[in-house]
Amino acid sequence: MRALLFIPILFITACGSSSEPGDAPPVVWPLSKSTTMDTLNDGYGPRELSGGYDFHRGLDMPAPTGTPIYAPLGGTVVRVEEALPGDSLERLGKFVIIAHDPHNGVDVHQMSFQHMNSFSVTLNQRVEKGQQIGTVGNSGVGINTEHLHMGYFIGNNDGLIKRLNSRNALRLLPYTHIDYGVSLTKSGSDLVLVLSQNPKSLDAVRIRLVPNDQTEVVLDFETREGMDVTDDDINPYGNILITPAPFDQNDTIFQNTITFQTLYAATTSAEIFITDAKGTVHPYTFSDL
Ligand SMILES: [Zn+2]
Known part of the structure; x- marks a missing residue:
């Protein structure tokens, strides 16, 4: 990387705002089961990974194996699966996908919960907001740390992982x-x-x-x-x-x-x-x- 010129740097900030647009009751974070943001160790989008560039299509929440995972919003379980080595989704490990109820004008959306240790839901089961769906683990090829990866997708709720449909889950989750x-x-x-x-x-x-x-x-x-x-x-x-x-x-x-x-x-x-x-x-x- 070329050296930067040292020019006075201008910092400008805009007004803060807390944030749950619309009238629907807020969804909850999957580990705290509350509107308080779970601890994150990676956000959505560009991140540094092993010294290089990586585009992260989800949010990562570190937690010990066995920590309960709760549905952030009601919906239907459209996928419960363990992706094995050699599978195209091998990095996901044990995962659940929930097709969520419409929320604040978004009708077709789903969330994935990856690297799980255990499941407490079955395929096609109705789940309510705050209901436990399983526990945190570190399953998946190449996954070395215990954490929940949560993916959010707008435009499909059929359980398929469509890369270009992935969105920042902070669209849905409450935060400041x-x-x-x-x-x-x-x-x-x-x-x-x-x-x-x-x-x-x-x-x-x-x-x-x-x-x-x-x-x-x-x-x-x-x-x-x-x-x-x-x-x-x-x-x-x-x-x-x-x-x-x-x-x-x-x-x-x-x-x-x-x-x-x-x-x-x-x-x-x-x-x-x-x-x-x-x-x-x-x-x-x-x-x-
Ligand atoms: Zn992740």
Whole structure:
């Protein structure tokens, strides 16, 4: 990575807001069975994994084997399965998928609960919000740590894992948005965006860069606009390089550095718009780049 120019960094924050849009009673977190966010050691989207870049299609919650997992929302169990080594889903291990009831205008959606140790539901069973569905484990090929991986999918509820339907589960789960720390600096012909949250809430899903002299650029971790849709682990892609900082449950700051490369030697100002998982757009303006 090339050295950054040392330019004064402008931090701007937007108003915080707590967040459960609509009128429906809030869903609950799968480990606490409450509206208090479970401990996360990975959010949805770009993450550092084993020293490299990885696109994470879910939320990870560390917990000891045997910890109960509860349904965040009512629904029907559409899949209960143990994926064995050699299976295309071997990394999921023992998993459950629940087709959830409609919620706040979303009619077709489902959640997956992966790396489980045991099941307490059966196929086609109706489950209510807060009902235990099984326990945490570390099942799945290559899964070394005890944690629950929860995937969220909009657009299908048939139990299939459709990669491009995966969305940030914070769309559905209650949490408090934490103001972003945002800096934008110029390094040669690159624009370098550093996006952080302290404490972590990991809820940025869409970033829009509007430079004064170039076409706007969108990077969307859900629709994969600005990413390689055939393989969201490809990085860099186009002229965008994503560099996630290492993160685990002991870290308080979650940070991604996003480098918009090569086109910006003459850029003097830019706006950044960051959309959070509840759909709120947070604007930032940078001049004198
Ligand atoms: Zn995971």
